[in-house]
Amino acid sequence: MKNYLLLALFAIGLTTSAQAQKFAGLDKSPLDVTYARQSRSAQPDAKIVYSRPQLKGRDLSQLAPNGKIWRTGANETTEIIFYSSMKVGDKTVAPGTYSLFSIPSKDSWTIILNEQIHTWGAYTYDQSKDLVRAKASVSNSNNNIEAFSMNFQPTDDGYTLFMGWGKKIASIVFEKS
Numbered sequence: 295m296k297n298y299l300l301l302a303l304f305a306i307g308l309t310t311s312a313q314a315q316k317f318a319g320l321d322k323s324p325l326d327v328t329y330a331r332q333s334r335s336a337q338p339d340a341k342i343v344y345s346r347p348q349l350k351g352r353d354l355s356q357l358a359p360n361g362k363i364w365r366t367g368a369n370e371t372t373e374i375i376f377y378s379s380m381k382v383g384d385k386t387v388a389p390g391t392y393s394l395f396s397i398p399s400k401d402s403w404t405i406i407l408n409e410q411i412h413t414w415g416a417y418t419y420d421q422s423k424d425l426v427r428a429k430a431s432v433s434n435s436n437n438n439i440e441a442f443s444m445n446f447q448p449t450d451d452g453y454t455l456f457m458g459w460g461k462k463i464a465s466i467v468f469e470k471s
Contacts, residue, residue, distance in 0.1 A: 323347045323368035330446035330453040330468065339453070339470060340380060342394065344372040346441045347459075354460035358398045363406075363416045366396045366457070367442060371413045379471035380452065382407060383428025386471045392425060396457075396464070403430040403457075403464040430457070430466035439463075 323345040330340035344367035347357060358364045366372040372394040380387050382405070391411050397404040407426040408419070435458060442459040452469040 321345070321369070325369075326444075328444045328446055330448075330455075332448050337377070339376070339378045340446070340468065341375045341377075342372060342444055342446075342455075343375075344394075344442075344444060345369040346443065348441045349438075349460060350440075354462065358396075358459070360399045361397065363419050364396050364398060365416045366394050369414070371395070371411070371415060373411055374407065381469040381471050382426045382466070385426045385428075387426060395419060396430070398432075398462075398464075400432070402432055403466075404428070405430050405464075405466050428466060430455075430464040432462055432464050435461050435463050 326344060326346050328342050328344075329338040331338040347368035349357070373391055374394045375391045376387055376389045378389055387407060393406075393408040393411055393413065395406040395408055395416060397406070405426075405428050406424055409423040409425055410418070410420055413419075438461060439458040443457070445456050445458075446453040446468075447456065449467070452467065455466050455468060457464045
């Protein structure tokens with residue numbers, strides 16, 4: 295009988311704790327993931343985890359100003375995971391997890407892979423931990439892209455990463471090594 299009473303009190307305590315727990319509402323910049331893989335059933339070569347800020351009537355230059363370091367998304371710093379070696383710009387990058395920053399400008403973006411991970415925004419960005427800096431070309435979009443979006447498209451030698459927001463699309467090549 296004593297055991298049943300203890301079990302009942304324990305169950306009541308769990309129920310009370312669960313009911314008291316408060317959860318945050320939906321994030322205004324939802325988290326998303328994009329994979330670099332040659333087909334839907336293939337193992338990925340890379341994955342990007344990022345948050346998707348929205349314009350909501352604001353100008354892109356306010357949210358990702360030209361010439362300033364940007365976390366390439368919202369909230370936590372965007373992270374890219376390489377499952378195999380990739381050539382970015384003129385450097386081969388080993389498998390691992392890296393922060394993905396960018397510096398937007400009118401005609402190109404500087405894409406930065408940085409060794410510091412698990413950070414919030416670009417507030418603690420440390421240039422001395424940059425592994426790669428490479429140029430991404432920028433083109434204009436016919437459509438207004440409300441939510442920042444990323445997508446890998448397979449190529450013969452690897453992938454092109456497209457990053458679109460507002461009327462701009464930046465693209466950079468990742469070659470499999």
